[in-house]
Amino acid sequence: MRTLKRKLLGLVAPVLLLAAWDYVTRRELFSPQLLPPSEMLLETWWDMQTSGELALNMRVSLCRVAGGFALGAALGFALGTAMATCKAVDDYLGPLFNTVRQVPIVGWLPFLIVWLGIGELFKVAFISLGALIPMALKTYEGIKAVSPGFLELARVFEFGRFRQLTKIMLPSALPSLLIGLRLSLSEAWMLVVAAELVVASVGIGNTMTVARRLFQTDVVLVSVIAIAITGYLGNALLALLEARLLASRRPTCAQ
Amino acid sequence: MNIPLQVAGFLGRSYRGAISFLALIGIWAALARLQAFPAELLPAPDAVLTTFLQSAASGVLGASLGASLGRIAQGFLIGCSLGLLLGASMGVSPAVESLFAPLFNALRQVPIIGWIPLIIVWCGIADLSKIVFIALGAFFPMAINTFEGIRSVPHGYLEVARVFEFGKLRLLGKIVLPGALPSIVTGVRLSLGASWMLVVWSEINTRSAPGIGDMLDSAREGSKMDVVIVCIVVIGAVAFLINELLGQLEAQLQGWKKTSR
Numbered sequence: 001m002r003t004l005k006r007k008l009l010g011l012v013a014p015v016l017l018l019a020a021w022d023y024v025t026r027r028e029l030f031s032p033q034l035l036p037p038s039e040m041l042l043e044t045w046w047d048m049q050t051s052g053e054l055a056l057n058m059r060v061s062l063c064r065v066a067g068g069f070a071l072g073a074a075l076g077f078a079l080g081t082a083m084a085t086c087k088a089v090d091d092y093l094g095p096l097f098n099t100v101r102q103v104p105i106v107g108w109l110p111f112l113i114v115w116l117g118i119g120e121l122f123k124v125a126f127i128s129l130g131a132l133i134p135m136a137l138k139t140y141e142g143i144k145a146v147s148p149g150f151l152e153l154a155r156v157f158e159f160g161r162f163r164q165l166t167k168i169m170l171p172s173a174l175p176s177l178l179i180g181l182r183l184s185l186s187e188a189w190m191l192v193v194a195a196e197l198v199v200a201s202v203g204i205g206n207t208m209t210v211a212r213r214l215f216q217t218d219v220v221l222v223s224v225i226a227i228a229i230t231g232y233l234g235n236a237l238l239a240l241l242e243a244r245l246l247a248s249r250r251p252t253c254a255q
Numbered sequence: 256m257n258i259p260l261q262v263a264g265f266l267g268r269s270y271r272g273a274i275s276f277l278a279l280i281g282i283w284a285a286l287a288r289l290q291a292f293p294a295e296l297l298p299a300p301d302a303v304l305t306t307f308l309q310s311a312a313s314g315v316l317g318a319s320l321g322a323s324l325g326r327i328a329q330g331f332l333i334g335c336s337l338g339l340l341l342g343a344s345m346g347v348s349p350a351v352e353s354l355f356a357p358l359f360n361a362l363r364q365v366p367i368i369g370w371i372p373l374i375i376v377w378c379g380i381a382d383l384s385k386i387v388f389i390a391l392g393a394f395f396p397m398a399i400n401t402f403e404g405i406r407s408v409p410h411g412y413l414e415v416a417r418v419f420e421f422g423k424l425r426l427l428g429k430i431v432l433p434g435a436l437p438s439i440v441t442g443v444r445l446s447l448g449a450s451w452m453l454v455v456w457s458e459i460n461t462r463s464a465p466g467i468g469d470m471l472d473s474a475r476e477g478s479k480m481d482v483v484i485v486c487i488v489v490i491g492a493v494a495f496l497i498n499e500l501l502g503q504l505e506a507q508l509q510g511w512k513k514t515s516r
Contacts, residue, residue, distance in 0.1 A: 009350065010357035017358070034377060088271070095272030096279065102498070103491035104452035109459060110475035111483055115296060190366035197371065198460055205369075212372035220372045228364040 036218040041225075044218040053207070054226060061192050061203045062230075064120070068127025069188040073181060076132040080139025080180075085165060097136065105130040105187070106194060118199040123192065130191040134183035142176025143169050178242045182235060189231045295478040306481040307488075315470070320489065323454050323466040326382060330389025331450045335443065337390070338397025342442070345398070346405025347431065359398070367392045367453065371460060380461040385454065392453040396445035404438025405431055437508040444501035451494055 018038060024030060025037040032040075048054040079097070083090045108129060116122040146169050154164045170177070196205025204223055211219035280300055286292065287299035298306075310316040341359070345352040371388055378384035408431055416430045432439075458468025467486060474482035 006349075006353040009353040013355055013358040014361075091271035092275045095269070096275045099276075099491075102495040103487055104448075104455060104494055106452055106456040106459065107471070107487050107490040109456075110472050111487060114475055114478070114480060114483065186366070190368055193366055194368045194456060197368065208369070208372040212376055215376065217373070217376050220376060224365055224369050224373060227366060227369045228361075231366055232364045 033215045034217060036221070040218050041221055045222045048219070048222060054222075057202060057204045057207045058226065058230065061196065061205065064123050064127060064195075064203065065185075065188050065192045067124045068192070069131045069185055071124065072128030072131025072188065073135045073184050075128065076135025076137075076180070076184065077139050077177070079132070080136040081143065081165070081170075083136070084140045084143035085161070085169065101133045101137075105133075105191060109195070109198065113199070123195045123200075126195050127188045127191045131184040131188045134187060135180040138176045138180025138183065139173065142173030142180070145176065146172045175242075175246060178238070178245065182238045182242075185234055185238060186231060189227075189234060193227060295480055298481040298484070303481045303484050307485045310482070310485060316485070316489065319465050319467045319470040320493070322464065323458065323468065326385050326466065327389060327447075327450045327454050330386040330454070331393045331447060333386070334390035334393030334450070335397050335446055338394040338442065338446065339401050339439070341394075342398035342401025343405060343432075346402045346435070347427065352402075363395055363399075367395070367449070368456065371457060375461065380463045382464060384461070385457045388457050389450045389453050392449040393446035396449060397442040400438050400442030400445065401435065404435030404442070407438065408434035437505060440501060440505045440508055444498065444505060447497050447501065448494065451490075451497060455490055 021035070021038050025032065025035055036044075045054075079093070083094060083097070105126070109126060112122050112126050112129075116125055150168050150172060151164070154168045159167065192203070193205040193208075196203040197209050200206040200209075204227060208220050208223045211217075211223065283297070284300050287294075287297050287302075291297070294302075307316075341355065345355060345359075370391055371384075374384045374388050374391070378387050412430050412434060413426075416426050421429065454466065455468040455471070458466040459472045462469045462472060467490060471483060471486035471490070474480075474486065
């Protein structure tokens with residue numbers, strides 16, 4: 001009963017917002033170019049859906065994210081593992097990595113454009129740079145936090161380095177690795193939009209820039225909602241993976 | 256006893272770290288000297304240093320940096336205070352939480368950069384839209400961390416306050432806010448970091464007035480790679496300072512919290 005009441009209370013703010021929106025557009029306090037009526041969004045969404053415009057642009061953006069995320073997360077995982085397991089790598093590359101990661105990723109955008117042009121290569125490189133950093137950090141932290149008892153156990157059983165890594169370090173760093181994956185996916189999703197808003201001829205970010213220039217606020221709003229839903233789904237998917245992987249592990253970890 | 260060992264270890268480590276920096280600069284200098292790439296792609300390290308000194312001395316760098324920091328100051332103050340207000344009221348009142356949490360969580364799903372086209376439509380491309388954008392970016396981390404900080408105040412403290420019959424205001428000022436302070440400082444650090452990233456990006460996206468992002472992107476257009484590198488280093492240094500200073504404050508507060516327990 002209490003949860004029902006809380007849920008109903010949660011509906012109040014969105015409903016009020018929609019009502020205010022409806023009132024404002026009905027009285028035409030703003031021009032429809034600035035604030036389209038809310039029912040127009042559904043029409044616009046339907047148009048974009050049936051014409052295939054939304055699907056095409058979304059697909060292009062998702063492909064870029066997939067490429068950049070896969071590359072960045074894999075490199076970040078490799079770098080994090082190397083720095084955490086080998087002291088020399090940590091000593092040599094650690095300070096350099098920590099210096100480079102201070103620069104907000106968007107600051108690299110003009111630099112990468114000069115070097116790689118404005119095509120796909122630039123976008124994938126930009127996204128993978130952003131995806132690499134959280135993944136490397138979380139991998140590093142996860143492996144460094146492995147309890148010394150486990151490592152001693154590995155020494156007792158005379159595990160080689162590879163077995164020590166695959167049987168002890170990575171399984172016990174799994175929660176941290178999964179957090180790294182989630183952070184790096186959401187970073188990748190934000191950066192594809194960032195890159196496409198600046199330079200692109202196709203993609204959901206480009207849809208928004210074009211619509212913004214033509215004052216098609218309805219298209220901008222539909223795109224914002226589509227971006228939010230896609231980001232949410234990506235995160236939910238990884239959360240599901242996390243729940244499954246960790247659920248089967250928790251009993252053995254707790255012992 | 257092992258202090259000399261620790262010093263030796265630290266020197267050894269920093270010496271190895273320095274080697275990779277020197278190697279990077281060495282390779283860079285060699286490639287530039289050999290003219291392996293055109294100067295628009297890879298200027299010599301000393302040319303970059305000269306550019307840095309020149310733009311610092313002529314005041315160009317300072318003016319751009321100042322303009323960006325001015326935008327941050329306004330956007331951050333607005334976003335941070337609104338975030339503090341919402342986070343605190345959701346934290347202390349379950350009714351406010353149930354009222355706003357669903358809407359807040361829905362809006363939070365939009366990657367912050369996705370808001371900019373909408374903000375530009377409504378606020379134009381001048382400073383106003385940048386400030387609104389920064390405020391929005393500063394708002395979310397501040398609200399979340401304030402909320403979490405207040406909710407993590409130990410239950411025992413609240414009971415003590417009840418025993419002493421604290422009024423609502425004293426409860427907030429003496430127990431809730433001090434308890435939530437470390438988390439609030441984390442919120443300030445995250446939202447200031449986000450503001451810095453967003454001011455750079457919004458200046459790159461719409462170049463309407465001077466700023467460090469504008470300087471960076473116009474150097475890119477003019478193929479002045481030395482200026483591009485100077486800007487990236489400066490942007491990184493500011494981000495580092497923000498993170499470092501607030502991170503130290505955070506560590507101190509957390510230490511204070513631990514010893515007070």
